[in-house]
Amino acid sequence: EVQLVESGGGSVQPGESLRLSCAASGATFTPYLCTWFRLRAGKYREGVAGMFNDDSTNYRDFTKSRLIISRDKDNNTLYLQMHNLAPEETAMYYCAADLGFVPAFQWWLPRSDTLWGQGTQVTVSS
Numbered sequence: 021e022v023q024l025v026e027s028g029g030g031s032v033q034p035g036e037s038l039r040l041s042c043a044a045s046g047a048t049f050t051p052y053l054c055t056w057f058r059l060r061a062g063k064y065r066e067g068v069a070g071m072f073n074d075d076s077t078n079y080r081d082f083t084k085s086r087l088i089i090s091r092d093k094d095n096n097t098l099y100l101q102m103h104n105l106a107p108e109e110t111a112m113y114y115c116a117a118d119l120g121f122v123p124a125f126q127w128w129l130p131r132s133d134t135l136w137g138q139g140t141q142v143t144v145s146s
Contacts, residue, residue, distance in 0.1 A: 022047045022135060024115050029140030036144075037103045042115030042137055044096040051117035051135075053127060054091055056100045058111035059139070065114070067128030069100055078127050085109055105144045112139040 028040040040056070055070040069089035070078045077089055088101040098115050117135045 022049050022117070024117065024135060024137035026113065026115055026137045026140040029113060029142045031143040031145070032105055033146060034106055034144055035104055037101070037105065038142060040100040040102065040113055040115075040140060040142075042098040042100075044098075044117070049096045049117070051119055053118040053122045054089075054098050055116045055118070055127060055134075056087075056089060056098070057114045057116055057130065058109070058142075059114065060108075060111040063111075065130050067116075067130075068113075070127040071098075072124070072127075078124070080128060083109060102142070105142070107144045107146075109142065110144050111142060113142055114139045 022044050023046045024042050024044055026042045028038055052073050055067045057065050057067050059065045068080050069087050071089050071091055079087055085105050086103040090099045115137045
């Protein structure tokens with residue numbers, strides 16, 4: 021079974037940047053949709069950046085930072101570049117993969133059959 025392992029989280033000050041990585045291992049991995057989710061304290065898990073297998077991308081407009089999702093298909097690795105981080109973006113960040121069809125307008129919603137990583141903590145504070 022494929023496993024997703026996130027890394028790159030940490031504690032930063034507002035305005036600083038991080039680059040999260042999600043490496044897939046254990047089997048051949050060809051997802052229909054790759055998504056970065058965040059889980060803030062007291063909130064529900066929500067997608068912040070997604071990439072379909074045609075390389076199209078989607079982002080949410082409620083974050084104050086500049087996010088860039090990318091994928092290295094040769095190395096089965098998903099990335100999230102996070103620039104100008106703000107305190108409200110403090111959260112556990114999870115990478116997720118869907119092998120089956122996902123309607124484009126539902127990309128940011130958690131799904132029961134999604135493959136999840138264990139998460140990596142991002143803390144933004146002064």
